[in-house]
Amino acid sequence: MEGEKKWRKIYREKKENGICVRCSKKATHGMHCYEHYLKEHRRSMGRAENERNKRHDRGLVPVKRKDNGLCLWCGEKAVNGTNVCGRHGKIFSDAGKKAAKKR
Numbered sequence: 001m002e003g004e005k006k007w008r009k010i011y012r013e014k015k016e017n018g019i020c021v022r023c024s025k026k027a028t029h030g031m032h033c034y035e036h037y038l039k040e041h042r043r044s045m046g047r048a049e050n051e052r053n054k055r056h057d058r059g060l061v062p063v064k065r066k067d068n069g070l071c072l073w074c075g076e077k078a079v080n081g082t083n084v085c086g087r088h089g090k091i092f093s094d095a096g097k098k099a100a101k102k103r
């Protein structure tokens with residue numbers, strides 16, 4: 001891993017000397033010059049955007065069920081203005097009672 005070590009050394013030296021780690025310009029924005037700062041920034045922004053979309057996809061089913069008055073857990077009809085069906089409502093209230101007893 002000689003190349004890796006060498007790169008690390010260059011990286012550290014640049015950082016210490018205030019040189020952009022991507023090129024040899026002055027690092028005016030943290031470890032990067034303005035140009036590379038923008039590039040890095042855009043890249044990390046893109047990653048955050050992807051993460052958000054992934055989370056959104058996962059959250060989509062429960063939201064849909066909630067809108068239709070269905071149980072978040074199984075999709076059956078929710079009761080008593082809650083987000084869960086009678087069966088799941090009972091499971092949760094039982095669990096709540098148990099937890100309350102334990103304390």
Ligand SMILES: [Zn+2]
Pocket residue numbers: 020021022023024025032033034035036037
């Ligand atoms: Zn640069």
Ligand SMILES: [Zn+2]
Pocket residue numbers: 071072073074075076084085086087088
């Ligand atoms: Zn249910």
